[in-house]
Amino acid sequence: MTDTIPVDDVDLFSDEARIDPYPIYERLREAGPVVRLTRQDLYALTRYADVRAALMDWPTFSSAKGVFVDPGVNASLEGITLCSDPPEHTMLRSVLGRPLRPELSREMAPRIEAAADHIVGELVGRGRFDAATELAEHLPMTVVSDLVGLGEGHRGKMLEWAAAIWDVQGPANERFTAAMPLVEEFLGFAAEEAVPGKIVPDGWADQLYQAADRGELPRDKCPALMLDYVTPSLDTTILATTSAIALFAQHPEQWHRLREDRSLIPHAVNECLRIESPVPQFSRVLTEDHTIDGVALPAGSRVALLYGAANRDPRKYPDPDRFDITRRPSDQLAFGRGEHVCIGMNLARLEMGTLLDRLADVVERFEVVSSRPLLNNGLRGLESLEVIVHRSPAPASS
Ligand code: HEM
Structure with missing residues (x-):
């Protein structure tokens, strides 16, 4: 039966496919x-x-x-939260997710709001800035990296390590090979340096060791579990925020709508993630023979789940390439779903929503000066987005 399955020799990790995967997804x-x-x-x-x-x-x-592509990487990362099944996954996720529970994410709100006020004030005052490196990086690189708690000196390094770890999530291409030394450096750091006494007391990383001391997880798992915090907590949100600004620059009428009705912000966040999913895919392995929509696949098959393609499926979202913040796509798949649904989604939503709200107070329109796509095996988006912001006239004093 498998010989009736259509075959395609596209390389989803080529530069062209990373820059514009949508025609390929459609095909x-x-x-x-x-x-x-x-x-x-x-x-x-x-x-x-x-x-x-x-x-x-x-x-x-x-x-x-x-959940990646390369067999060697898949073998070496078995057992981190992302790459495990219940019951092990349930145990790891309960420890990992503790500092990210919705009520705790809400407690982070004042800190995030203060940081958003600061950066929006500064950048909008300047009038022209890079929305990727100056605006979108700010909250993840200040608030979130503090919360992970690897220590002040490693803040900048976290982004480099994370980008490299994302790069080895693809096949063994040039990007993968170039990233490997940094991945090894991170693994060495996680084992030797990111240990109690050297990391921020009571930060997320330290809390993993505290859980191990209470017998909730094996202590030798802690260095690998750092990957679950360091890899997804920064670039994902940075790319999503940058895409949001790019989308609102291209669709000023949508920005106008958001400014008029702030209750649309949560829907706008979902719509931005639907249209531009920063994590385009992960994979799974079939544990038994299984039929998908009439297509039989054998046990052991590796199946890639293309979130970025699913989020633009016209069977689900009419006119899927149209950016429309009134669409309310709360069921979009950019955060995954089910057992492994993103553990940081409340925090990411809070960061993005707060920034959009603060920008909406003062920005009438964004104008893109230039942009540069990110070329990474595991992530998609823009690594640079130079914009000019047109400020709203000051409100008439009453
Ligand atoms: C817009 C931002 C983000 C996007 C698009 C995103 C995307 C995703 C996706 C698609 C998954 C599902 C993995 C799967 O199906 O196998 C996931 C899981 C995960 N995310 Fe996020 N993420 C974001 C932000 C964050 C943040 C801020 C954190 C941490 C603070 C985080 C931590 C995690 C962790 C630990 C998992 C693994 C959960 C598990 O395996 O049970 N993510 N994320």
């Missing part, structure tokens, strides 16, 4: 529910209903053999 989505990608020896799911169903069915679509 794959229309070719069939499952497409065999010969270059990376993967089966791709691109339709919303199939990706969502796979995410909700962890016993069949397992994360325990890794």
Whole structure:
């Protein structure tokens, strides 16, 4: 039965595909529910209903053999939270997610609001800035990196390490090879330096060791679990925020709408993530023979879940390439779904929503001067977005 599956030799990790994957996603989505990608020896799911169903069915679509592409990386990262199944996953996630519970994320709000006020005031006052490196990086690089708590001296390094770790989530291409030394440096740092006494007391990293001391997880797991905090907590949100600014610059009428009605902010965040998903894919391995939309796949198949394609599936979202903040796509898949749904999504939403709100107070319109795409194997978005902001006239004094 597998020989009836459409085959495609696209390289989803080529520069062209990273810059503009959407025509490729459309081709794959229309070719069939499952497409065999010969270059990376993967089966791709691109339709919303199939990706969502796979995410909700962890016993069949397992994360325990890794969720990336390269077999070596998948083998070496087995057992971190992202790459595990219940019951181990449940135990790890409960420890990892403790500082990120919704009520604690809400407690972070005043700090995030103060940092947002500061950066928006400064940049909008200047009138022209890089929305990626100066605006979007600010909250993750100040508030979030503080909370992770690797120590002040490692703040800048966190971004470099994280980008490298994302790069090895793809196939063994040039980007992957170039990133490997930094990944090894991080693993060495996590084992030797990111240990109690050298990291911020009571930070998220330190809390992992505290949980180990209470017998809640094996102590030798702690260095690898740092990956679960360091990798996804910064670039994802930075890219999502940058994309949001780019989208509002291209669609001033949507910005106007958001400024008029701030209750649209949570929906705008979802719509930005739907249109430009910063994490385009992860994968799973089938634990048994399984039929997806009439297509039979054998146990052991690696199946890529293309969140970025599913989020633009016209079967789910009419006119899917249209950016519309009144669409209210709360079911978009940019944070995943099910057992592994993003543990940091409340924090990411809070960061993005607060920045948009503060910008809406003072910015009438964004104008893009230039932009540069990020070329990374695991992430998508812009690494630079130079903008000019047109300020709103000061409100008439009453
Ligand atoms: C816009 C920002 C973000 C996006 C788009 C994003 C995306 C994702 C996605 C797609 C997954 C699902 C993985 C899977 O299906 O296998 C995930 C999981 C995860 N995310 Fe995020 N993420 C974001 C922000 C964050 C932040 C701020 C943190 C930490 C503070 C974080 C920590 C994690 C962790 C630890 C997991 C693994 C959860 C598990 O395996 O149970 N993420 N994220």
